[in-house]
Amino acid sequence: MDLSFNxxxxxxxxxxxxxxxxxxxAWAGRQVMAVAQHVLVPVSRDAGDVLRELVQARVHLRExxxxxxxxTAADPPVAGLPESAATVLAQALGAVAxxxxxxxxxxxERRPRS
Structure with missing residues (x-):
């Protein structure tokens, strides 16, 4: 097998x-084997950028x-906070999902590379 690169x-x-x-x-061989064995799934550059952004958003949402x-668990609760915080918490959990x-x-995503 021959691989060629510009x-x-x-x-x-x-x-x-x-x-x-x-x-x-060696590096190229390892990557080729990972893709062939479905250990590594290549994605388009745009999809990779989107995935990185989603991962960052996910971390921020979890924080x-x-x-x-x-x-919401503060004891004593902050006046007026628990009800509105519970609503925001539910919205944040929905966003995380x-x-x-x-x-x-x-x-x-599995796009063929051209």
């Missing part, structure tokens, strides 16, 4: 291999939910 692609491979302390051939839970679903959908 100069720009080869530079990307060299950089990636260097980050992991591997030769370009928001944790902070809201602390506020939607971001989780979107993240899973992007992760499952």
């Amino acid at each position: 100069e720009a692609e080869l530079e990307v491979v060299r950089l990636a291999a260097g980050r992991e302390g591997m030769s370009p051939a 928001t939910v944790a902070a809201l839970r602390v506020l 939607r971001v989780d679903e979107a993240t899973a959908a992007v992760t499952r």
